[in-house]
Amino acid sequence: MSSTVLKYEATAAQPFLDEITSRSGQNLQACYQCRRCAAGCPVGEETGVTPDRLIRLILVGDRETALNNLLVWKCVACYTCGTRCPNNIQTARITETLKQMSKAAHLEPLTPRIADFHASFMSAVRHLGRFNELEGLTIYETKTAGKELSKGEIKGVAGEMITQMRLALKMIKKKRLHLGLDKVRGTAEVKALFKKAEGR
Amino acid sequence: MEIAYYPGCSLHASSELYDIQCKMVFRNLDVELKEIEDWNCCGATAASKMNDFLAVALPARNLGIAAATGLSEIVIPCSSCYSRTLVSQKRLSCDPDLKNTINAELIRKVEGDIKVSSILEVLKPKVISGKIAEKAKKKLDGLKPACYYGCLLTRFPCDVEVPDDVENPQGMETVCRALGAAPVDWSYKTDCCGASASVNDADQSQLLMSRIMKDAVARGANCFVATCPLCQFNLDAYQQKVGEKYGIEKQLPVYFITELIGLSMGFDPIEMQVDRHFTDAMGLLKELKLI
Ligand code: SF4
Ligand code: SF4
Numbered sequence: 216m217s218s219t220v221l222k223y224e225a226t227a228a229q230p231f232l233d234e235i236t237s238r239s240g241q242n243l244q245a246c247y248q249c250r251r252c253a254a255g256c257p258v259g260e261e262t263g264v265t266p267d268r269l270i271r272l273i274l275v276g277d278r279e280t281a282l283n284n285l286l287v288w289k290c291v292a293c294y295t296c297g298t299r300c301p302n303n304i305q306t307a308r309i310t311e312t313l314k315q316m317s318k319a320a321h322l323e324p325l326t327p328r329i330a331d332f333h334a335s336f337m338s339a340v341r342h343l344g345r346f347n348e349l350e351g352l353t354i355y356e357t358k359t360a361g362k363e364l365s366k367g368e369i370k371g372v373a374g375e376m377i378t379q380m381r382l383a384l385k386m387i388k389k390k391r392l393h394l395g396l397d398k399v400r401g402t403a404e405v406k407a408l409f410k411k412a413e414g415r
Numbered sequence: 416m417e418i419a420y421y422p423g424c425s426l427h428a429s430s431e432l433y434d435i436q437c438k439m440v441f442r443n444l445d446v447e448l449k450e451i452e453d454w455n456c457c458g459a460t461a462a463s464k465m466n467d468f469l470a471v472a473l474p475a476r477n478l479g480i481a482a483a484t485g486l487s488e489i490v491i492p493c494s495s496c497y498s499r500t501l502v503s504q505k506r507l508s509c510d511p512d513l514k515n516t517i518n519a520e521l522i523r524k525v526e527g528d529i530k531v532s533s534i535l536e537v538l539k540p541k542v543i544s545g546k547i548a549e550k551a552k553k554k555l556d557g558l559k560p561a562c563y564y565g566c567l568l569t570r571f572p573c574d575v576e577v578p579d580d581v582e583n584p585q586g587m588e589t590v591c592r593a594l595g596a597a598p599v600d601w602s603y604k605t606d607c608c609g610a611s612a613s614v615n616d617a618d619q620s621q622l623l624m625s626r627i628m629k630d631a632v633a634r635g636a637n638c639f640v641a642t643c644p645l646c647q648f649n650l651d652a653y654q655q656k657v658g659e660k661y662g663i664e665k666q667l668p669v670y671f672i673t674e675l676i677g678l679s680m681g682f683d684p685i686e687m688q689v690d691r692h693f694t695d696a697m698g699l700l701k702e703l704k705l706i
Contacts (some may be wrong), residue, residue: 238467240573257607257623289619292460293607294570298581305572311464318465332615336461340473344455346424352614378617382652386429389691393428399455404476407520412468 221275228276235273239312245302246270252296252306262286266296266306273309282317286310288326331358341409344399349392352379418537419481419489419529420448423496423644424456430644432688436673437492437534439687443550443680444541448490451480457499460611463572472517474503479523488530490537494643495611498567501531505575533568534642534672535586536578542593551679554595557703560670561636562587562598563627565646566607581605587640590672594679601634603627610649624653625661632665638699639669647671652693668696678705 236243246267253265262285264272272281281287290310297305317324324330335355339346356379360372386392399405418441426434441448458473477500481489491497507514507525518524541547569581579586582605588598608627609620627650631639641647651669658666669692677687684706689696700706 257609258619261619261622289612289616291566291607291609291612291619291623292463292572293566294572295566295607297572298570303574308572311467314464315467326616328615329612333461333464336459337465337469340456340458340461345427346456346459348424348428355614379614385652385693389693390688391429391431391691391693393431397424397427400453401455401476401522404520404522405455405473408469408472408476408517411516411520412466412472415466415468 224276494567558596560640561631610645
């Protein structure tokens with residue numbers, strides 16, 4: 216059992232709450248801790264922190280735990296919590312916001328692979344305007360393998376490579392692997408949108 | 416009837432078979448799919464996790480291109496693309512400043528409100544009007560699908576009009592029944608299969624899939640039906656692995672809704688590439704004498 220008593224950090228709480236409220240567009244203060252969200256969250260058992268707990272952590276101003284817990288990274292954006300919340304609070308929008316804030320604060324993600332996957336996806340889209348599975352996965356595998364090898368995690372990297380090779384072989388056998396690269400003509404437009412996003 | 420069409424990246428890559436099937440099926444229903452030109456990736460789950468602006472801006476460029484066609488409706492078969500595009504449209508209409516900022520970068524501006532439809536929204540009226548019954552003559556006797564919707568067909572991160580029941584949608588069942596199949600009643604039709612986590616958080620994704628598979632088997636389904644290529648791929652490609660890991664003995668083929676309609680219309684399964692599934696999808700059809 217985890218303790219339900221959280222320490223209230225009066226000075227830290229307000230600005231932190233204000234930032235998350237405005238960035239996520241969610242009215243966190245409306246939460247009355249009924250835990251309907253927790254009951255439906257498919258990753259709650261694994262993350263420990265459920266949507267209601269995450270909101271509570273923010274309300275009491277525990278910035279460190281709010282930015283650094285498994286739900287922020289493992290949330291699969293299934294929108295079950297928000298659909299069932301009597302106060303329309305979409306926790307997926309809050310976990311998105313926290314991911315972006317933790318990145319801006321240069322915090323090391325708790326689950327680097329998840330962070331690297333989505334970053335690699337976006338690099339591939341920025342490059343050609345479309346997501347090409349081979350390109351995106353190559354960027355991702357190179358990124359994670361590099362990081363994990365530098366930490367000496369040879370076994371993990373080898374296991375990952377075998378898993379992905381097996382999938383690729385299955386895809387080739389079933390004629391599902393697409394080898395050409397799809398590209399939009401309007402890459403300049405797409406790049407301009409990415410550039411604008413950086414300044415925001 | 417002409418309708419704009421956004422296939423999305425997946426239908427141009429590993430799920431090209433779905434693109435082929437959509438075109439075959441809709442043509443036969445007298446719906447001409449007009450693929451919008453030079454579309455880009457919608458950003459999928461990644462954009463919303465990484466950058467809020469891009470999550471709206473990437474689909475916005477496609478909405479601008481779609482508006483320029485002058486057509487009144489766009490169909491998006493992939494649930495992820497459908498959801499991201501619909502949410503982008505909603506957020507642009509609620510936030511004129513954001514819309515102006517994005518439009519300033521676009522050659523074809525977002526204007527008007529083209530109707531963004533899932534594949535079920537286009538198919539359902541065809542059931543009601545009797546068009547499907549007229550074209551899909553072969554009854555799919557013996558097929559007991561577990562209709563799998565996943566997250567993004569009925570749950571949205573903002574307030575949009577949901578075209579079906581949120582917790583117990585019936586669109587796919589309606590289509591299946593019109594084809595003579597007998598969909599089972601089950602509990603995991605809108606649960607998440609973890610497709611976006613299948614590569615980067617594999618254990619989590621496989622746990623979610625195992626719950627879905629167990630319930631479908633326990634309810635007596637002999638196949639899954641899906642409309643989303645990401646869910647379909649996930650359940651199809653990893654089913655053997657998840658089955659071994661969680662001791663689920665039965666493996667069920669995962670059909671696209673278009674495969675069932677196409678079969679019923681008498682299309683050749685090889686032409687529809689039904690033989691390209693990871694979990695064998697031809698055996699059951701032979702066993703039931705549907706091919
Ligand atoms: S369902 Fe809504 S109100 Fe209830 S605990 Fe969760 S976020 Fe709070
Ligand atoms: S959206 Fe995230 S937090 Fe909400 S129920 Fe789904 S996984 Fe849990």
